[in-house]
Amino acid sequence: MQGSANLNLMIKAARKAGRSLVKDFREVENLQVSAKGPGDFVSRADREAERIIKEELRGARPSYGWLGEETGEEAGEDPTRRWIVDPLDGTTNFLHGLPHWAVSIALEHKGEIVSAVVFDAAKDELYWAEKGSGAFMNEMRLRVSGRNRMIESIFATGVPFGGRSTLPATLQDLARLMPVCAGVRRFGAASLDLAYVAAGKYEGYWERGIKAWDMAAGLLLVKEAGGFVGPVREGRDIFETGSVIAANGELFEPLCKVLRAE
Numbered sequence: 471m472q473g474s475a476n477l478n479l480m481i482k483a484a485r486k487a488g489r490s491l492v493k494d495f496r497e498v499e500n501l502q503v504s505a506k507g508p509g510d511f512v513s514r515a516d517r518e519a520e521r522i523i524k525e526e527l528r529g530a531r532p533s534y535g536w537l538g539e540e541t542g543e544e545a546g547e548d549p550t551r552r553w554i555v556d557p558l559d560g561t562t563n564f565l566h567g568l569p570h571w572a573v574s575i576a577l578e579h580k581g582e583i584v585s586a587v588v589f590d591a592a593k594d595e596l597y598w599a600e601k602g603s604g605a606f607m608n609e610m611r612l613r614v615s616g617r618n619r620m621i622e623s624i625f626a627t628g629v630p631f632g633g634r635s636t637l638p639a640t641l642q643d644l645a646r647l648m649p650v651c652a653g654v655r656r657f658g659a660a661s662l663d664l665a666y667v668a669a670g671k672y673e674g675y676w677e678r679g680i681k682a683w684d685m686a687a688g689l690l691l692v693k694e695a696g697g698f699v700g701p702v703r704e705g706r707d708i709f710e711t712g713s714v715i716a717a718n719g720e721l722f723e724p725l726c727k728v729l730r731a732e
């Protein structure tokens with residue numbers, strides 16, 4: 471694997487956190503699912519994973535800023551660079567013993583994501599990309615799919631839970647999209663949804679109301695695999711609105727058209 475020093479650092483941190491999560495995941499599978507026990511257990515697991523990643527990354531690059539799901543935002547001496555980290559994307563899957571969750575680490579430079587790692591530790595699949603150098607899964611080069619007909623294509627999304635305000639719009643999206651495509655999947659880890667678009671498994675993905683740490687790394691994977699990304703509302707910032715559309719080059723515009731229809 472040929473990457474920059476920063477990418478190698480990110481991979482090392484993701485693998486270390488992944489090992490800790492896999493160990494915890496074996497135990498969570500054996501726990502009785504009750505509201506309190508495993509919930510607390512999972513938050514311990516992701517706090518520990520974030521601690522590991524932070525120690526590696528901030529230890530090696532103390533001047534970079536930080537945005538992590540568990541510990542929030544910290545400015546660094548270098549205002550142009552920051553790490554954007556979700557130590558455990560797909561927490562609900564993890565809690566239910568479903569092996570579909572990932573560590574997501576992105577490096578932002580001057581407002582742009584330049585390096586990305588999404589590590590599916592349960593399957594030992596490491597997705598990575600650097601701006602201008604392509605996207606990979608382990609040693610394999612990734613390419614978005616070449617399908618160009620909506621009716622033969624599948625798309626992934628996340629359906630907001632717990633009565634979030636983005637639920638009605640998402641249900642409307644589904645009502646518009648499902649009749650014109652081959653299927654919609656909801657696997658529960660945005661970083662992996664984007665990695666699967668990069669790998670050509672899904673033709674596209676969209677979601678409303680997610681956080682920068684859920685998607686930062688995945689967005690670069692899609693772009694470096696030849697895909698397109700944009701906001702759900704034209705002209706808006708993806709991170710600010712938390713709403714995103716990603717797809718292969720053939721279907722990006724058709725997907726936008728369906729999802730942006732008033």
Ligand code: IPD
Nearest residue numbers: 558559560561628658659660680
């Ligand atoms: C969640 C997952 C899920 C998406 C949610 C996210 P988390 O991240 O990415 O797929 O639908 O919006 O919050 O909480 O498991 O890190």
